[in-house]
Amino acid sequence: LASHLSTQSACFEFMIQKQIDPVAMPVEDPAVEWDEDQSPFVPVARIEIPAQNFDTPAQNEFCENLAMNPWHALPAHRPLGGINRVRRVAYDTIARYRMEQNSVRHTEPTGNERFGE
Numbered sequence: 001l002a003s004h005l006s007t008q009s010a011c012f013e014f015m016i017q018k019q020i021d022p023v024a025m026p027v028e029d030p031a032v033e034w035d036e037d038q039s040p041f042v043p044v045a046r047i048e049i050p051a052q053n054f055d056t057p058a059q060n061e062f063c064e065n066l067a068m069n070p071w072h073a074l075p076a077h078r079p080l081g082g083i084n085r086v087r088r089v090a091y092d093t094i095a096r097y098r099m100e101q102n103s104v105r106h107t108e109p110t111g112n113e114r115f116g117e
Helices: 057-064 082-101
Strands: 010-016 042-049
Touching: none
Parallel strands: none
Antiparallel strands: 010 042
8 A cells, every 4th residue: 555655546435235125134144145236335435545655654653553443433324233243342452452562542543643744
């Protein structure tokens, strides 16, 4: 990613499948494949990242101390299902362990961080 973004931008498109039939498309059973003909993927968001150099010691340290959490979202957008409820506990446990091992306190990004620009 660092190599790619050093010369060009990147774009990520996020898509969802709507649950049309709760019986044929159960949220609680991840082994059931949802029929794309019945419920095609719908784009809901697009993230465009401009070309940039982000592979710096300050940014790497900042990134190393962040915790990924899909629940940093509006309640309506939070992950569904039992597997995701387990993931929430696992993500939190791993994040706490990493913070402890790195001797850092949990902080959330503000969007105002600057890294030698």
